[in-house]
Amino acid sequence: MNTVFRLFSLVLLASLPKGYAMDNLKLSSGYNIPSVGLGTSSIKPYDLENAIINALENGYKHIDTAFTYHNEEAIGKVLKKWFAKGGARENLFITSKLPSQGNRPESVEKYLKQSLKDLGLDYVDMYLIHTPFGLKEGVNNSPKEVNGIEIFENVNHNALWKEMEKQVKNGYAKSIGLSNFNQSQIDNVYKNAEIKPSNLQVEIHAYLPQKQLRQFCKKHNIVVTAYAPLGSHNSRTYLHKSTGKDLPALIDLPIIKDLAQKYKKSPSQILLRHTVQDDLVVIPKSSNSDRQKLNIDLFDFKLTAEDVKKIDNLDKGEKGRVFDFLKFYKGLENNPQYPFVEQS
Template sequence: MAGAGPTAVLSSGKKMPLLGLGTWQSTSEQVINAVKIAIDAGYRHIDTAWVYGNEKDVGQAIKEKIAEGKIKREDVFVTTKLFSTFQRPEHVRDAMMQSLDGLGLDYVDLYLIHSPQGLKYGSNPFQHSGDVEDLFDEVDYIDTWKAMESLADEGLAKSIGVSNFNTQQLERLLQNCRIKPAVNQVELHPYLAQQQLVDFCKRNDILVTAYSGLGAPARPRRAQSGEEEPVLMEDPTVVEIGKKYGKSAAQVLIRYHLDRGVSVIPKSVTPSRIQANFDVMDFSLSKEDLTSLGQLDRKLRYLGANLFTTHKFFPF
């Protein structure tokens, strides 16, 4: 994977570029352009999900870049995710085929269970006005995982993993799996360092991928309490470290993840930012700076999925 930057070898034996492009909450045109610009800038890892509604756009951009001769299919690492409404084992393969169809690909490099919490098949939690508990499905993620393993057997997903799983859920999954999860994708940044989870994953050869790794800068800044949420990229420690290296706050935060041995998928649709986010290969943070960033931990979860707190598999 030339130009991909640092990579990790997953427990599946496959190589994954640690720095990828996130594509959540972007319009169709934005996603197509962002993916094309990212590939030109050197990114070789693109992260999407069925629920983002943009697999088709991601696929189109990749197809155009392959047609241009910029990349081959095997040069780009594509991650997508099984949404919570498809978690019953009988729906898993169908969901995978829908994603492959949207992406226009024969396989994905990584397929993740988007969350340990199942929701009723065919429901839409984003357009539900009644009691959210009516949407809950008690399907066990262990059963979902067994169906995921079949996708790996078939070669439809080269690696399989999970997202938003906590340590106890991973522990239980490891005790009941035939193929272990290669990746756990979670919210992770200096305000939510999750050191125990990161350590657990390292011990068990599960690569951690950080979403909202820059502190979810695009989302509204109002906590449930009504108070303003702190903006990670404006934190004095982050800004100071940036000055020291002649780098932006975003570049410092991306480097923080890479230097922790964590994968990170910053989302941007701005060409200059997509490029700048990749321009982090020419420096590393000192031990002292990593320690200073580690001390910012305030257990702040920007994306808490608070609608689902009463679900029996709620992970936070």
């Protein structure tokens, strides 16, 4: 059954249009990470099963999740069905993340094992430290729960990283990395690491390209994954209404629409191509099968240098940032491990 299913999958993929070929990037750990993955952080619970099934059927190999998203058990149920139909574990790349309330050495393996149990897996392909700051055990990302409460813990990043390295040595994670860390925090971990971080996941889009951080990562052979690669306009509206960070949706900008018409692609494809063209990974979120297909159909065209520059000029610096965490955690801007303290 497995052999027949795999042969069918190969034939199916071979019959897809050229753009559906999934490019990969080489990690310093020696493994490949698919350049396009499915982000799952805000997919509604009632849409999640169909979203994962659609993604797998549409050729996605990379699924990004986290303990904090509270969806790993649901994803695990879909993966179990996929494997039962003959899908091969080694053909998938699954990313999960250590939650902020697990940012202490003795908690790393506990949270990873819980994620593995929920996902129904023996290992994850990438395990990231979700944030550089730590929360007390039991705190989640509900603003109502944490307002007025002393919620933060000091995190020893190097001691935490040693435990992350143990997860690789124990076979629970193929590769390890960081998320939402700033350059100095990454540099500190990198200089003291035995197993170097091979991936950094941060917010990156045309309004917030973070070029200096990307150059630093390239120099240190750290692959960068861009979350919110389309600008996450709905989240911006919710988090930053009337804060001076209001900006129009990227996909509605005339320059993006003009480029979409020129290349005969959708606005989202133009924005995603702009990111992957610079050797970044993107993890756009969608539960819609047709949009998922568009989001991986990025490899049969290339933006000219002139058009890349047009999109580069949309850079808004820190005004472009959507996810600064300040709405969720009272007083976080005063925490010494807040990653954006110089910009806040």
